[in-house]
Amino acid sequence: MAGSKFLDNLIAGSSDQIQDVRQHIEMAAPYPVNVLAVGPTGSGKELIAKGIHKLSGRKGNFVAVNSAAIPSELLEAELFGYEKGSFTGADKARKGKVEEAADGTLFLDEIGDMPFSLQAKLLRVLETKTVQKIGSEKSTPVDFRLVCATHTDIGDLARQGKFRADLLYRIAVYTIENPPLAERTEDLEELITVLSLRLKKTEKKILPARFDPEAMGFLRAYSWPGNIRELANFLQKCSVLFSGQTLGIDKIKPLMPNFETGEGSEIAQASLWDDVGSIAMNDIPVSAGGSFQEKHDFASYFARNQPLNLNQFLSEIEEKLITTALDYANGSVEKAAQNLGLTQEALLEKIKFYAVMNRSFQSKPRN
Numbered sequence: 001m002a003g004s005k006f007l008d009n010l011i012a013g014s015s016d017q018i019q020d021v022r023q024h025i026e027m028a029a030p031y032p033v034n035v036l037a038v039g040p041t042g043s044g045k046e047l048i049a050k051g052i053h054k055l056s057g058r059k060g061n062f063v064a065v066n067s068a069a070i071p072s073e074l075l076e077a078e079l080f081g082y083e084k085g086s087f088t089g090a091d092k093a094r095k096g097k098v099e100e101a102a103d104g105t106l107f108l109d110e111i112g113d114m115p116f117s118l119q120a121k122l123l124r125v126l127e128t129k130t131v132q133k134i135g136s137e138k139s140t141p142v143d144f145r146l147v148c149a150t151h152t153d154i155g156d157l158a159r160q161g162k163f164r165a166d167l168l169y170r171i172a173v174y175t176i177e178n179p180p181l182a183e184r185t186e187d188l189e190e191l192i193t194v195l196s197l198r199l200k201k202t203e204k205k206i207l208p209a210r211f212d213p214e215a216m217g218f219l220r221a222y223s224w225p226g227n228i229r230e231l232a233n234f235l236q237k238c239s240v241l242f243s244g245q246t247l248g249i250d251k252i253k254p255l256m257p258n259f260e261t262g263e264g265s266e267i268a269q270a271s272l273w274d275d276v277g278s279i280a281m282n283d284i285p286v287s288a289g290g291s292f293q294e295k296h297d298f299a300s301y302f303a304r305n306q307p308l309n310l311n312q313f314l315s316e317i318e319e320k321l322i323t324t325a326l327d328y329a330n331g332s333v334e335k336a337a338q339n340l341g342l343t344q345e346a347l348l349e350k351i352k353f354y355a356v357m358n359r360s361f362q363s364k365p366r367n
Contacts, residue, residue, distance in 0.1 A: 006054060011047050012194040013187035017179040021048065028174045029055035034126070036111075036171050037149040039178030042229030045149035046107060048176055052147055053105035060104025060144070065097050068110035069345050071333060076118055077134055080125075086135025098131045101144040111148040111171065112157055119164045126170050146171060181224040181231065188220055188231075195232050199239060207244030208235065211252065218249050222256060322350055 007022040028035050029052045037045040046064060053062045070078055077087075081096030098106060108114070114122070125131050126146065130139040148171045157163035181188075196208035211219065224230055237255055238247060245251075321340065329335035337347040 007051050010051055010054075011044065012190050013184060014190060015179075015184040015187050017184045018187060021176060021178060022051075024174075024176045025051040026055060028052060028176070030057070031174075032056075032145060033173040034146045034148070034171050035174045035176060036154075037147065037176050037178055038154075039149075039151065040180045040227055041151045042227035043178045043180055044228050045151075045178050046109065048178060049105065049107040049147040049149065053107075053145065056105065056145055058104050058145055060102055061100060062105050062107065063097050063101040064107040064109065066109045068113040069348055071344070071348075072115040072118070075115065076121065079118070080121065080131055081133040083133050083135035086133075090135070093133070096131065096133065098125060098144065099140065099142055102142050103144070105145040105147060108146070108148045110150060112150040112152040112154045112163060116162070116164070119167050123164065123167045123170060126167075148172075181227045185220040185224075189216065191228065191231060192235060195235050196239075198232075199236060203236070203239070206236075206239045209238040209242050209244070210246040212246055212248050215248050215252050218252065318350070322347070326351075 004022070004026065007025060011018060011022060013019075025048060035048075035052055037048040039045050049064070050062060065078065067075065077090075077094075077096070079096050079098055081094050081099060082090050084090055084093045125142075128139070129141060129143065131142050132139045154163055154168060154172075158165045158168050181191075192211070199206065199208050226233070234256065238252065241255070242251060322336075325336040325339050326333070329339060333344055333347060337344045340347060342350070
């Protein structure tokens with residue numbers, strides 16, 4: 001079948017788990033039902049949505065929105081659009097993502113992170129098949145296919161009252177579970193081949209690295225907590241450092257941080273800081289009186305004659321800087337990101353990673 005060939009090219013792997021995913025995509029795609037893709041972060045849930053869109057025969061656009069990456073106060077405008085003058089900065093009318101997906105597919109990633117207030121508005125759009133822009137009294141008919149994705153137990157969120165049960169029933173007419181990479185490591189070599197081809201297309205000056213049989217066995221034994229996204233980043237790192245070379249365990253092991261035990265090399269730890277930019281540590285207050293350097297006598301750590309867990313130490317510093325920057329910016333993600341030399345998206349990802357529970361960030365609007 002043409003559909004099967006397309007899915008084979010879209011979603012790499014020959015394991016029973018991934019063949020089951022492809023089968024569910026083919027079963028769900030022809031029917032106008034809402035689909036919920038469930039699986040861990042980085043496992044490729046968006047590919048499920050793209051597969052459904054392609055096989056559905058819809059002629060409109062595939063439009064993706066990450067509910068977690070957009071600040072809650074902007075997400076409504078992003079989804080539903082707005083009229084000119086409806087709020088400060090709205091100098092012209094704009095269509096929302098729902099309208100952009102007309103006759104196509106709207107993919108809402110991390111739907112479990114959507115603010116509760118917006119869930120009711122999305123439910124109304126699904127029930128009425130119309131959308132109303134911010135600042136407008138007019139409702140516009142819209143026909144779109146909805147595919148959502150989540151890495152959380154959204155049913156548990158509904159039981160806790162943190163997600164609307166009536167919306168859950170609407171978006172999960174058909175559920176497809178995407179397995180973590182750790183459960184289908186027999187697909188690893190095929191995935192590396194596909195990712196290598198992609199790397200050759202996007203990075204013209206880099207030749208993808210290869211791995212000898214012993215190294216492949218080591219990679220299959222790794223838990224891959226970041227799933228395919230982590231594998232892609234790891235392959236890129238190897239290819240930058242060892243372009244075109246065949247690597248053994250001695251080369252790859254220092255590049256693979258073990259997040260479960262907290263062990264890792266300086267090279268692996270550096271990847272956690274790769275988008276921090278040029279932060280002057282003494283420009284961000286760690287505590288009252290004195291700079292970061294003055295508050296930390298680094299020599300004393302080694303004078304104790306005790307091993308230092310560099311991975312944990314640097315992670316704690318980064319979490320403290322993020323928390324302090326948010327406090328210092330009165331909860332403004334935009335300002336905190338500027339002070340840290342990050343993009344807002346990168347800062348939001350780090351906040352999620354460290355689960356920084358900053359009250360100002362949770363309750364205050366951006367300045």
